[in-house]
Amino acid sequence: MSQTVDRALSILPLLAEGPANLEQVSVRLGVHKSTALRLLRTLHEHGMVYRQADQRYRLGARLFALAQQAAENLDVREIAHPHLVALNEACGHTVHLAVLEESEVLYIDKVESRYPVRMYSRIGKPVAITVAAVAKLLLADLPAPERRALAEKLDYPRYTPRSTPDAAAFLAELATVRAQGWATDLGGHEESINCVGAPVRGTDGHVVAAMSLSAPNVVVTADELLTLLPLVRRTADAISREYSGTAPAPSAIDPAQEA
Amino acid sequence: MSQTVDRALSILPLLAEGPANLEQVSVRLGVHKSTALRLLRTLHEHGMVYRQADQRYRLGARLFALAQQAAENLDVREIAHPHLVALNEACGHTVHLAVLEESEVLYIDKVESRYPVRMYSRIGKPVAITVAAVAKLLLADLPAPERRALAEKLDYPRYTPRSTPDAAAFLAELATVRAQGWATDLGGHEESINCVGAPVRGTDGHVVAAMSLSAPNVVVTADELLTLLPLVRRTADAISREYSGTAPAPSAIDPAQEA
DNA sequence: AATCGTGTTGCATCCTCTGCAACGCTCATT
DNA sequence: AATGAGCGTTGCAGAGGATGCAACACGATT
Known part of the structure; x- marks a missing residue:
């Protein structure tokens, strides 16, 4: 212009x-x-x-x-952060928080257990939108036409044999995610890494952010990681409630107690 | 323009x-x-x-x-990072890496032990240039006229009673730092936090970055922190050597062995 | 239905950006 | 020391684009 x-x-x-x-x-x-x-x-x-x-x-x-200030102004992140930390402390795995912006999925927070470094190495980096659990959650909530249009537009890189192969498979996956209210990425991005994720919803029920738990195979199997799903969902729901203002900001957060 | x-x-x-x-x-x-x-x-x-x-x-x-790419292009950071991590693992305290840019001191990396979060909460934030150990190291290496001009231009906020009070005191401190090749901040920014730092030098001997170790009083006293100074200096020197190309990138870094 | 608040568009005017050419500076070469 | 190359910098005149205005569109609110 x-x-x-x-x-x-x-x-x-x-x-x-x-x-x-x-x-x-x-x-x-x-x-x-x-x-x-x-x-x-x-x-x-x-x-x-x-x-x-x-x-x-x-x-x-x-x-x-500027980038730092921009990040600080994302109030979802502000609210979610203590919950992410609590979740990380409870299970020890890496926790991600992501939002959708202009057809891109963007990590806005990350808590990593073993390696407390390079937070910003992730921020702004293009997320593997066709395979990441958080991406599925965010896209699954789009109106059907937009979802379809976006799915058609995307590339489907074969990071691993388990990567989402094409738009049809992706849309099917999104439908599943939409129905069940959670998502996984089982070796779709890195062969040895699995993720489970759950959506954060705003007042109107729309997905405003998504969070996920990631762990390598060598630490926990996919099945073991899935046993943590209820905990992840409870955490995401807790964030949703606080974000929507239906729950007061708790003074101390124990993810095991988040109902 | x-x-x-x-x-x-x-x-x-x-x-x-x-x-x-x-x-x-x-x-x-x-x-x-x-x-x-x-x-x-x-x-x-x-x-x-x-x-x-x-x-x-x-x-x-x-x-x-963009911010992320900008950070990645800082090769000092790239080289220094594993050393910072090793130092952190050796002593458990927070490690900072900073550079001077346009009369501003900027943190470009940070490794924190207990709380692996909000890396970016620091990046880009204005550093307390008159008191921070890394700032002293970076400014001490400026040519005398520039150093003086900058010192005169600065504000000297009294964060604590031990903060650098004015330009004269600051210039004196810089002279000391310049002479001894290391710097401290003993409660000058936050009453209960002490830092020790050492410079990273390029091929020509000029200071290209500065690193520091920070710890609160409740964990270690200032005297105890100072006992770690040799380790900090060895780490900084190791980074300098690798940055200058006089030392090959080691496959494994043990700060206790960095001579 | 009407009014307000906001974002959006077409257009004429004038300003500001542009490209050019000349200059200055540093560095390397002879 | 002189010459020239390479690069950044500056004044200037002209033109193209940015600006502000006014009118319009749209939704919310009364």
């Missing part, structure tokens, strides 16, 4: 690939050097890009700050 | 405060509604903002993706 802004914003993903100098940017944008310079300066003033010692440009720190 | 881009980028921090509708955005930008609409549309096309169900705008997913 706005040419100037469009060009300026196009610089960001370009720099995300790695540092670039003025000429490289101008060439890839298809504009004159001076134009690229002025755009970069404006981006620089806003802290979106950073000019390193060798004069090349990199993405800047403001980007972190 | 570029008015249009300037306005568009100004929308982002505005939305970071929380969702806003078209009118609110236009008012705060000081432009006509239609102008704001077109800017928002362009931002939307680039995934920088997201339009939620109630038509209000929020920061979008692309921002996460």
